[in-house]
Amino acid sequence: MICVQTKEDKAIHTLPTIRRIPNELWNEFKKILPTEKPPKTVGRPIIPYRKVLDGILYVLRTGCQWKMLSKEYGSGSVCHRRFQEWNKLDVFKNAWIKLLKNYDDKIGINWTWQSIDSISVKSPLGGTRQETIPLIEAN
Incomplete structure (x- = not known):
């Protein structure tokens, strides 16, 4: 379940978890x-x-193992193989950029601030510094 609080009524609404990608998003x-x-x-x-894609999103959302993926999504190994292929082709990065642009056009994003998790900047346990993750450009 996902909880959403709207600006208008300050009430929290519970939305069902998406199990299949909606047609418009697909x-x-x-x-x-x-x-x-x-x-x-x-x-x-x-x-x-x-x-x-539904299988990939299920694994990413739940954290289950690829081999334990329900057969309704097909083979877990096929989903994992496609996930790796699409990662190499920047499919998820391009989808993220496209969806951010769509959201920005419809609702608007406050681009005046950014946040980053400190673990990506500072090395854990004082080891050598990890490579900084490059920012994704939306243009």
Whole structure:
């Protein structure tokens, strides 16, 4: 469950956890993905990208192991392999930028401040300094 507090009424509303990516969001996300393998081709059975994305989001949200992923999302190893491929292709980074732009156009983002977790700047236990994570540009 997700709790949301609105500015208008200061009340907290409980929203259900999203188990499947909504159609509107999927239509935006699929524009960023590489082309899917056509149906009825030689090789292993195809697991649609939408199903794979739902599985990836489930693992990221719950923290479960890839191998323990429910069969409703297809194979856990396929979801993990696609997650790695899409990471290398910057699919999630591009999706994040695109969604931020959409949100900024519709609602507006207060870009006057930024926050960063201190663990990404300071080395744990006084070891050598870790590489700083570069900022994602939205332009």
